[in-house]
Amino acid sequence: MRLTIYIVRRLLFAFLLMVGVSLIIFFLVNAVGDPIELMMAETPGVSAETIERMKVHYGLDQDPLTRYFIWLGKLLSLDFGTSIIYNQPVGSLIATWGWQTFKIQVPAILIALAIAIFVGTTAARRQHSRTDFAVMSGALLGQSLPAFFLGILLILIFSYTFDVLPSYGAYSTRGYLWGSVVADGLWHMVLPVAMLAFFNTATLTLLMRSNMVDVLKLDFIAAARASGIPERRVVYRHALRVAVIPVLTYLGLLVGLMLGTAPVTETVFTWPGLGYLYVTAIHQLDYPIIMGASMVIAAMLIAATTLTDIAYVLIDPRIRLE
Amino acid sequence: MHQANISRPITDPLTTSPSSIASAGLSRAPLSTGERAQVGGLVSAGEATEPLVHVDNLRIHFPPRRAPIRVVEGVSYSVARGETLGIVGESGSGKTLSSLAILRLLPRPAQIAGGRIVFEGEDLAAKSDEEMRRLRGKRIAMVFQNPGFSLHPLMTIGAQLSEILAVHERLARKDADARVEELLRLVGISDPGARIRQYPHELSGGMKQRVCIARALLCNPSLVLADEPTTSLDVTIQAQILELFEELKARFRMSMIFVTHDMGVVARIADRIAVMYAGQICETADASTIFSDPQHPYTRALLGSTPRVDQRSTRASGFRLPTIGGSGPTIMQQGDGCRFATRCPEAGPECARLAPLPLAVGPRHIVHCLKRGSAGEANHA
Numbered sequence: 001m002r003l004t005i006y007i008v009r010r011l012l013f014a015f016l017l018m019v020g021v022s023l024i025i026f027f028l029v030n031a032v033g034d035p036i037e038l039m040m041a042e043t044p045g046v047s048a049e050t051i052e053r054m055k056v057h058y059g060l061d062q063d064p065l066t067r068y069f070i071w072l073g074k075l076l077s078l079d080f081g082t083s084i085i086y087n088q089p090v091g092s093l094i095a096t097w098g099w100q101t102f103k104i105q106v107p108a109i110l111i112a113l114a115i116a117i118f119v120g121t122t123a124a125r126r127q128h129s130r131t132d133f134a135v136m137s138g139a140l141l142g143q144s145l146p147a148f149f150l151g152i153l154l155i156l157i158f159s160y161t162f163d164v165l166p167s168y169g170a171y172s173t174r175g176y177l178w179g180s181v182v183a184d185g186l187w188h189m190v191l192p193v194a195m196l197a198f199f200n201t202a203t204l205t206l207l208m209r210s211n212m213v214d215v216l217k218l219d220f221i222a223a224a225r226a227s228g229i230p231e232r233r234v235v236y237r238h239a240l241r242v243a244v245i246p247v248l249t250y251l252g253l254l255v256g257l258m259l260g261t262a263p264v265t266e267t268v269f270t271w272p273g274l275g276y277l278y279v280t281a282i283h284q285l286d287y288p289i290i291m292g293a294s295m296v297i298a299a300m301l302i303a304a305t306t307l308t309d310i311a312y313v314l315i316d317p318r319i320r321l322e
Numbered sequence: 323m324h325q326a327n328i329s330r331p332i333t334d335p336l337t338t339s340p341s342s343i344a345s346a347g348l349s350r351a352p353l354s355t356g357e358r359a360q361v362g363g364l365v366s367a368g369e370a371t372e373p374l375v376h377v378d379n380l381r382i383h384f385p386p387r388r389a390p391i392r393v394v395e396g397v398s399y400s401v402a403r404g405e406t407l408g409i410v411g412e413s414g415s416g417k418t419l420s421s422l423a424i425l426r427l428l429p430r431p432a433q434i435a436g437g438r439i440v441f442e443g444e445d446l447a448a449k450s451d452e453e454m455r456r457l458r459g460k461r462i463a464m465v466f467q468n469p470g471f472s473l474h475p476l477m478t479i480g481a482q483l484s485e486i487l488a489v490h491e492r493l494a495r496k497d498a499d500a501r502v503e504e505l506l507r508l509v510g511i512s513d514p515g516a517r518i519r520q521y522p523h524e525l526s527g528g529m530k531q532r533v534c535i536a537r538a539l540l541c542n543p544s545l546v547l548a549d550e551p552t553t554s555l556d557v558t559i560q561a562q563i564l565e566l567f568e569e570l571k572a573r574f575r576m577s578m579i580f581v582t583h584d585m586g587v588v589a590r591i592a593d594r595i596a597v598m599y600a601g602q603i604c605e606t607a608d609a610s611t612i613f614s615d616p617q618h619p620y621t622r623a624l625l626g627s628t629p630r631v632d633q634r635s636t637r638a639s640g641f642r643l644p645t646i647g648g649s650g651p652t653i654m655q656q657g658d659g660c661r662f663a664t665r666c667p668e669a670g671p672e673c674a675r676l677a678p679l680p681l682a683v684g685p686r687h688i689v690h691c692l693k694r695g696s697a698g699e700a701n702h703a
Contacts, residue, residue, distance in 0.1 A: 219471035225427055226466075227486045227537065228459030241476050316476060317521045 007310055014306045021298040022075065025291055026068050035084075035287045036060060071291075080292035085284050090292040093277065098296065100170055101266070101273035103185075104192045105258045111193070112200035113251070117244070119201075120208025121235060124243075127213050135205065142202030147261055151195045151268035158191060165190050168270035192269045196261070200254065207250055211243040218242075245315060252308030256301040372443060373400035374577045375424065375545055380437035382419050382428065382601075390435065394420050394601045395661075396677070397437075401545070401594075406571060406578040408592025408609065410585060410624070412650060416601040417581040418467075421547045424579075425462060426454050442544065460490045463538035467550040469530035473522040479506075480518025483537055490541050505536040508573075510566060528559035535566065539574060546578045552587055564590055585628045589613065594686070597621045600651035600661035602678070607687040617689040619669075620646075620662045660692070668693050 032038075036054050040046050055061045059070065074081065080090035123135035159167035166172065166188050176184035215221065216239055224234045262275025270276070274293060281289035313319050380397045383390035394416040401407045409417045422428050424439055426446060439446045441462065446454070458464075466472035474482055483502045487493055493501065499518070506514035509532040522530055531551060538546050548567070552560040564587060571578060571591075580591050588595055589609065596606045597620065605618040616622045623646045648665035660666070663673035670693070678690040 219466055219468060220474045222427065222429075223464070223466055223472040223534070223537075224474070226425055226458055226464040227489070228455050228457070229485065229489055230455060238474055238477075241474075318475060318523045 003313065006313060010306050010309060014302050017302050018295075018299060019072075021302075022072060022295060023068070025294045025298070026071060027064070029287060029291055030064050030067075034060060035285060038285055039084075075295065080295070081288035083281075083286055083289050085281070085286045085289075090288045093289065094274065094292055094296050097272060097277040098274045100271060101259075101262050101275060103170075104189055104196060104265070104271065104273070105262070107189070108193045108196035109200055109251070109254060109258070111197045112204050113247075115197075115201045116204030116208045116247070117240070120205045121212050121240065121243075123205075123209045124212030124216060125235060132209075135209065139202045139205045139209075142198055143206065145199075147195065147199050148264050148268050150198060151191075151265065154191050154195055155268075167191070170272050192265055192271055195268075196258075196265060199261075204247060204250065207247055208243065211246050212239060215239045215243040241315075245312070248311060248315070249308055252304045255304035259297045259300060374403045374405075374442060375579075376400045376438075376440040377420065377424070378438040378440070380420055380423060380439065381435040382416065382423055382432055383435040384433075385431050392435075392601060393432065394423075397598070397601070397603050398680070399596050399603065399606060401577045401579060403544070403577055404575045405593045406580055406591055408588035408595045409579060409581045409598060410583065410588050410595060411598035412583060414600075414650070415598045417583075417598055418549050420598075421464070421549055421579055421581055424545075424547060425458055425464060427458075456490070459486055459543070460541040461543050462545045462547065463541070463543040464547040464549065465531075465534050465538045465551045468554045469527060469534050470522075470554070472534055473530060475522055478519055478521055479525075479533055483518070483533075483540060486537065486540050501540070502536075505539055506533070508539075509533070509536045509570070510562075511536070527555055528562060531555060531559075531563055532566065535563075535570070539570065539576075542574065542576075544576060546576055548578060548580045550582055551580075553582070553584070560587070567591055585625065597624065602661050603690055604662065605687075605689050605691075607684070611684065611687050615684070615687075617683050617687070617694050618662075618691050619666045619693070623667075660690070 034055075036051055036058065040051055052061075059067060062070075071081075078091055080094065082088065083090050083093055086093060119135055123132040126132050155167045158165040170185060170188050171181070172184050172188075177187045178184075216235070221234060221239055224238050225231070229238070259275070262273055263279045264275070265271065266273040266276040267279060274296070277289065278293045278297075280286075281293065377400070378398050380394060381392065382394035383392055385391075397416070397420050399407060399409075409420070411417045419428065419432060423434055424441070424446070426434075426449075428434065434447070441457075446457075449457070473479070477485075480499065480502055483505075484495075484498045487498045487501060491498075502518060503514040506517060511517055511529065511532055517525070517533075522533075525533065535551070551567075552563050555563060567578075567580075568591060570576075578591075580588065582588050592609045594606065595609050595612045597604045597612070597618065599620050604620045605612065605616065607615075607617075612621060613625065616625055623644075626644045627646060629643055646665055647667075651661050651664075657674060658677050659672075659674040660669070660676075660678040663669040666673065673692055676692060678692055680688045680690050681694060683689050683694055
């Protein structure tokens with residue numbers, strides 16, 4: 001019951017936060033200047049009447065506050081407007097391109113999490129050993145390498161030198177691999193997923209290891225061992241449950257980070273994802289996409305933190321709900 | 323020859339280090355037959371009652387291996403069935419390490435460097451890791467110092483306790499739950515049916531320690547290691563927990579090694595007392611003997627500096643609680659001699675060099691001091 005109230009309160013808070021974010025996004029973009037004027041500045045020779053007609057067409061002749069409420073009202077019915085460049089509804093653009101981002105980011109996070117839990121725990125159990133040292137060095141190196149550098153390295157090795165994996169795009173332009181859409185899609189996913197997973201694994205492993213080292217020194221672990229509970233169970237049931245909590249928090253942050261790194265990853269691999277869409281929209285001053293994509297990215301971040309908070313309460317009974 | 327088990331470090335050449343054999347042979351005569359009879363006296367001679375656990379010349383070292391830090395050096399003691407041994411000593415005197423060594427759960431990088439631990443007739447060093455695991459919690463259980471930290475914070479009381487039963491015994495779920503509830507009731511927890519669904523943070527410190535005690539007793543172990551189980555509790559709760567230990571001792575007839583730094587606590591609970599200083603045992607005797615006839619200078623100093631109700635430390639009475647001169651031992655540089663020598667009022671030059679070998683000074687009363695015993699001084703001169 002208290003949990004339900006808590007969840008409802010968190011959701012309400014998330015909604016208010018979204019309204020705040022929408023204000024910031026709208027007026028920040030608005031402050032850049034009138035989009036039609038900016039676009040027309042690059043195309044001289046357009047008559048003032050045409051510009052005026054375009055403004056009326058896009059509703060830009062009204063005052064900002066009215067426009068904000070019109071925009072917000074449409075947002076509530078999931079209408080993000082129409083892209084200026086693509087001349088398509090922004091909502092469906094975000095959905096199609098966003099799905100491509102999801103397709104590489106989620107597997108990368110899951111793979112990284114699985115590896116990090118196992119490798120981080122193994123290193124922690126042998127603290128100061130050679131294994132531990134190797135894991136730490138590898139993870140630090142992985143964390144320090146800029147993501148795009150690793151991406152270019154992967155392309156150089158697997159696409160250029162050995163020519164076994166495609167270097168760009170989500171699908172082949174001429175003929176699918178083995179004639180199958182699914183196989184072809186997976187084949188294209190390998191390099192971007194590998195790059196993202198490598199980067200995430202490095203960070204998550206370091207976090208997992210240091211938490212595990214601390215938890216394994218706690219008294220209740222010694223007590224579990226002294227009670228004759230098998231070592232594997234002590235580590236993977238008793239210790240992991242406590243050590244994984246900060247990792248879950250980080251996972252919430254990672255969703256935000258993943259949208260932040262998406263433009264880089266997707267540019268390196270020319271991946272038709274949300275990041276790529278976002279970057280090109282900024283280059284081309286496609287306001288509806290910039291605002292719509294910003295809202296979606298903010299919504300995902302807020303959703304991720306809200307879910308993390310709720311997950312906390314479910315995992316850790318010590319967190320008091322008042 | 324179980325009657326002489328307590329004096330074994332002297333007489334068993336297999337388990338003593340070469341240096342101590344040499345010094346024993348050269349400078350100190352083995353116990354006379356009369357003394358031996360006294361040592362084994364109360365362990366009814368001839369009868370096959372070997373002690374439940376016998377720790378013999380235990381040595382625990384920290385690396386580096388070439389010049390190890392000898393945190394526990396030549397500790398020996400025995401605990402008979404149904405008996406409670408109190409190990410008293412300051413922090414860092416090796417009390418906890420020597421009890422963890424029994425479970426073979428020394429924290430790294432500490433290692434058992436020598437000696438034997440015999441439990442129910444079996445040498446624990448010879449057991450496989452898996453055999454040791456099956457022994458822990460079932461035949462030897464442990465109660466830790468801080469109940470706030472020794473229960474899993476994210477598991478209910480019931481889940482933690484029944485997991486141990488599931489590991490050691492084949493019990494139906496219903497029987498296991500009943501067992502857990504029964505034990506919780508035995509350690510004085512009211513409404514155990516509701517408690518098993520609670521998490522540790524919902525219980526008070528004293529309650530948590532009761533749960534920890536119940537956890538130790540789940541599989542009816544023959545030996546319970548209690549490591550300062552009352553230290554982190556309030557004085558009133560301490561008294562309750564001690565009472566509980568006394569009650570359970572009588573009820574379960576288990577043996578117990580009760581580690582503490584508190585003379586008052588040990589006076590209540592222990593049948594026998596071993597006094598430790600800086601990784602060595604100073605004196606072992608029946609509890610009443612330690613208080614009525616302490617022989618080792620450290621034991622005397624320790625008792626002398628324990629406040630008593632009939633002494634008032636006021637300016638008017640002129641009485642001040644005595645302290646032990648000097649400061650605590652550095653465990654880093656320790657020779658072969660008596661580690662208390664630097665602070666000992668009676669120490670002579672030989673004390674710092676020669677290992678203080680055990681000497682029986684009375685029935686079941688062993689002292690590790692060169693300045694004690696009829697032949698002691700002469701032999702080392």
